[in-house]
Amino acid sequence: DDPLVIAGRVFGSRLITGTGGAANLAVLERALVASGTELTTVAMRRMDAEGGTGVLDLLRRLGIEPLPNTAGCRTAAEAVLTARLAREALATDWVKLEVVADDRTLLPDPVELLDAAEQLVADGFTVLPYTNDDPVLARRLEDVGCAAVMPLGSPIGTGLGIRNPHNIEMIVASAGVPVILDAGIGTASDAAQAMELGCAAVLLATAVTRAQDPERMAAAMRAAVTAGRLARLAGRIPKRFWAQASSPAP
Amino acid sequence: DDPLVIAGRVFGSRLITGTGGAANLAVLERALVASGTELTTVAMRRMDAEGGTGVLDLLRRLGIEPLPNTAGCRTAAEAVLTARLAREALATDWVKLEVVADDRTLLPDPVELLDAAEQLVADGFTVLPYTNDDPVLARRLEDVGCAAVMPLGSPIGTGLGIRNPHNIEMIVASAGVPVILDAGIGTASDAAQAMELGCAAVLLATAVTRAQDPERMAAAMRAAVTAGRLARLAGRIPKRFWAQASSPAP
Amino acid sequence: DDPLVIAGRVFGSRLITGTGGAANLAVLERALVASGTELTTVAMRRMDAEGGTGVLDLLRRLGIEPLPNTAGCRTAAEAVLTARLAREALATDWVKLEVVADDRTLLPDPVELLDAAEQLVADGFTVLPYTNDDPVLARRLEDVGCAAVMPLGSPIGTGLGIRNPHNIEMIVASAGVPVILDAGIGTASDAAQAMELGCAAVLLATAVTRAQDPERMAAAMRAAVTAGRLARLAGRIPKRFWAQASSPAP
Amino acid sequence: DDPLVIAGRVFGSRLITGTGGAANLAVLERALVASGTELTTVAMRRMDAEGGTGVLDLLRRLGIEPLPNTAGCRTAAEAVLTARLAREALATDWVKLEVVADDRTLLPDPVELLDAAEQLVADGFTVLPYTNDDPVLARRLEDVGCAAVMPLGSPIGTGLGIRNPHNIEMIVASAGVPVILDAGIGTASDAAQAMELGCAAVLLATAVTRAQDPERMAAAMRAAVTAGRLARLAGRIPKRFWAQASSPAP
Numbered sequence A, B, C, D: 001d002d003p004l005v006i007a008g009r010v011f012g013s014r015l016i017t018g019t020g021g022a023a024n025l026a027v028l029e030r031a032l033v034a035s036g037t038e039l040t041t042v043a044m045r046r047m048d049a050e051g052g053t054g055v056l057d058l059l060r061r062l063g064i065e066p067l068p069n070t071a072g073c074r075t076a077a078e079a080v081l082t083a084r085l086a087r088e089a090l091a092t093d094w095v096k097l098e099v100v101a102d103d104r105t106l107l108p109d110p111v112e113l114l115d116a117a118e119q120l121v122a123d124g125f126t127v128l129p130y131t132n133d134d135p136v137l138a139r140r141l142e143d144v145g146c147a148a149v150m151p152l153g154s155p156i157g158t159g160l161g162i163r164n165p166h167n168i169e170m171i172v173a174s175a176g177v178p179v180i181l182d183a184g185i186g187t188a189s190d191a192a193q194a195m196e197l198g199c200a201a202v203l204l205a206t207a208v209t210r211a212q213d214p215e216r217m218a219a220a221m222r223a224a225v226t227a228g229r230l231a232r233l234a235g236r237i238p239k240r241f242w243a244q245a246s247s248p249a250p
Helices: A025-035 A044-050 A054-062 A076-090 A110-122 A135-143 A165-174 A188-196 A214-234 B025-035 B044-050 B054-062 B076-090 B110-122 B135-143 B165-174 B188-196 B214-234 C025-035 C044-050 C054-062 C076-090 C110-122 C135-143 C165-174 C188-196 C214-234 D025-035 D044-050 D054-062 D076-090 D110-122 D135-143 D165-174 D188-196 D214-234
Strands: A004-006 A009-011 A015-018 A039-043 A065-069 A094-097 A126-131 A180-182 A201-204 B004-006 B009-011 B015-018 B039-043 B065-069 B094-097 B126-131 B180-182 B201-204 C004-006 C009-011 C015-018 C039-043 C065-069 C094-097 C126-131 C180-182 C201-204 D004-006 D009-011 D015-018 D039-043 D065-069 D094-097 D126-131 D180-182 D201-204
Touching: A015 A025, A015 A214, A025 A054, A025 A214, A039 A044, A039 A054, A044 A076, A054 A065, A065 A076, A076 A094, A076 A110, A094 A110, A110 A126, A110 A135, A110 C110, A110 C135, A126 A135, A135 A165, A135 C110, A188 A201, A188 A214, A188 B188, A188 B214, A201 A214, A214 B188, A214 B214, B015 B025, B015 B214, B025 B054, B025 B214, B039 B044, B039 B054, B044 B076, B054 B065, B065 B076, B076 B094, B076 B110, B094 B110, B110 B126, B110 B135, B110 D110, B110 D135, B126 B135, B135 B165, B135 D110, B188 B201, B188 B214, B201 B214, C015 C025, C015 C214, C025 C054, C025 C214, C039 C044, C039 C054, C044 C076, C054 C065, C065 C076, C076 C094, C076 C110, C094 C110, C110 C126, C110 C135, C126 C135, C135 C165, C188 C201, C188 C214, C188 D188, C188 D214, C201 C214, C214 D188, C214 D214, D015 D025, D015 D214, D025 D054, D025 D214, D039 D044, D039 D054, D044 D076, D054 D065, D065 D076, D076 D094, D076 D110, D094 D110, D110 D126, D110 D135, D126 D135, D135 D165, D188 D201, D188 D214, D201 D214
Parallel strands: A015 A039, A015 A201, A039 A065, A065 A094, A094 A126, A180 A201, B015 B039, B015 B201, B039 B065, B065 B094, B094 B126, B180 B201, C015 C039, C015 C201, C039 C065, C065 C094, C094 C126, C180 C201, D015 D039, D015 D201, D039 D065, D065 D094, D094 D126, D180 D201
Antiparallel strands: A004 A009, B004 B009, C004 C009, D004 D009
16 A cells, blocks of 8 residues: 555565575575565676576566666666667566666766666666766756666665765655665665665665575565655654653653 | 563564553554564553553553563662562563663663662562663673663664664673663664664664654564564675675676 | 875865855955965856955955856856856966756756866866766766866755765775865864865865854864874774773783 | 863863873874873873883973873772872872773773772862763762763774764763763864864873874874864854855855
């Protein structure tokens, strides 16, 4: 009764997962099931490289929608090409758009990203861009027609959580499309915090797949996203400097 | 299969609640049910003052164990007396020990608290002391025989969350009894964080009872405690300064 | 013996100030003197609007180099035009480049900013761009020939300090030109922290001009920049989880 | 014109230093001079152990007042004895009172500390107690007659800075004697922050003596304490969520 809606599609789960980093397909399967996810990103270039369709078969079997991504692309041209190949291969016009600038930070290149987003929207794609936490770039991406904006909490794989909650709050305050926290989540409280800040969903991969116990961490993230969403809706108590007794003094 | 054990008693839920701050008994009932709690503190002095046993009746009906507390006591003598009255009234030798120093901070008085704990242990009580986040005082309380230690995250009712995670980590690292985060929780991610730091349980009251929607916040806290506990057990990824791709570069 | 060098020019002070927000010229003068600054930004569009050259006269009298800025510009075209007018008016080819996206955040527009920087460099300007804290955009600005990069700590006038020290550290780690922390400074420790993170200088305006006592706050900022710079050079002690005695136990 | 006054004595510098951790007396001398300190703690038990009076001679030569401390004491009895020996040896009734609970945390034992403080005040000492950041204990120490309270920022030697600024603010809000931040300072911005929170002075040792360049770090700390004090007095700008232009829009 509180579904996530992206571009008119309805999802019961607000946890979107990635498949990267999993030790093997059996581990991945247990983690995906435990996460309750309904939407999972798949790296198109990686699939080409490995020639494997095991992940896609797995998602089909589990009834999870695959969301092709353009991980590894450095330019708008590369990303647009990859998205088109993915559309043919997977028969979906949804794409998680990634255009990163370098290996050390894996941060998005704002100019190439915006360019690619514009081209893909014009080409009929439903574009979900991975972006930095800049409120201006988030708005530009929405303005060119992206179906969601997916700011990072911190760089991919760092596990540093949400380094700048203020920026996420500003993005949420201005966004007319779902804001999905993507990248940087390290542990459950990070995911809960993202939802409390007003994000509509959380996307994560290695926080689960590289945890010591991926299945259990997937269950943790599932519960955390639920917790954070409920807390956001429930309306938290204000913060105070001095104490306040829970019951009147006798 | 991962129960909370305090003084040999087993609890399925790691969320301990308080009753203070609830608008009325109907609201409280819905919140308690949504929280899944099995142990709930009750202010003895408040009950005396109000002459009401409504809360106790409610807990009995819901099958929730009441944990009398000594809220409002300022000295060891007062607290010991209150605990003894509670033992007679409720037929339990468990007590949540509170000895606060003043109204503005509601912080525990370390000297009076330790004194009261020692007396009550000697008198056969199972003592769960509300304490500040000082690792030394926590150890002293354990040394005199307390069954758990319950450090604050921040002062009662402030909703400031865990102001000093480093202290909580030090307390957990040294404790031989369960560490229960008590006071200061404002929202779900605070509760998840407490569990991730290694706390065995979380105790909260007004974060739920004074939320705009107490029932929904209770559900949030229940999920958050589960999330944080699972994340702790699952073994999170390490934090890194630079990024790391979830999948190998193509 | 540790001067700031930008584009070959040498400055004895690492504190760059702005003039906006000052109650009047007398207050501004005392603050500028107390700050020890040698370089001060002046809003060209504001000067047009107010028709006043009082600030420029003041800077000349105090021997402080004026640095025209393009505050209020929303597009590359506007900023380029403003910079050219400033060059004629002030006989300097230095410009602090600002291209903001909206009034609510006053955050830079990354696309327009990069475009303007490229044009101005090509036109022979020494460009000091006010940018967000995105390490990728900072690198792009350096790549197109900017003489420094000036990331924000937080949005202009918020006084929120450095919201994302991790980003500033990443920018410093990759930069080949001076990194100048610009915007968001609220108090002295913010300025010291900027220098400790490796910034070459700090630029601030309203933290001084709108303080209750601007002159005293200017002196505070001067000392803070010195303190942070010295601490960076001195090599701080590492952080530890557990304590370490300063002297051996007896 | 803004001196530090403790127990009626006036100090021009608000930076109190320790001598522990210095590589040798020559390094220590340069650091002390650069710090501008007028008051320096000396470990009495260490002096006994090492039989050296080199530090005391140095302080005398530099015109710096020695403040004997009871580092290494674990009980009130030990601390009282050490203080009395110090009084005879140094002909001063001032003492920095330390009673730590264990080697791993070096945190004060609240019960022993309070006991020792009471005894020493009764014996005519001017007592400056090293305490944790508990506002209640700070008040108790003031109530028994201590001339200052010296809460930690974080455990001795950790360099973690001020882990709980909220507690320091609560202590300052209630204190009638000077609050001196003692322990945990790692770098200059930590010292500035302490002063901004309202502390009257900062005490540190290894942040300087174990820095890579102790003399330069001493100069950094001197400037930082000045910066933080001036900023406190100058009245900082308020924090805002959204931006505010420093000059009116054109």
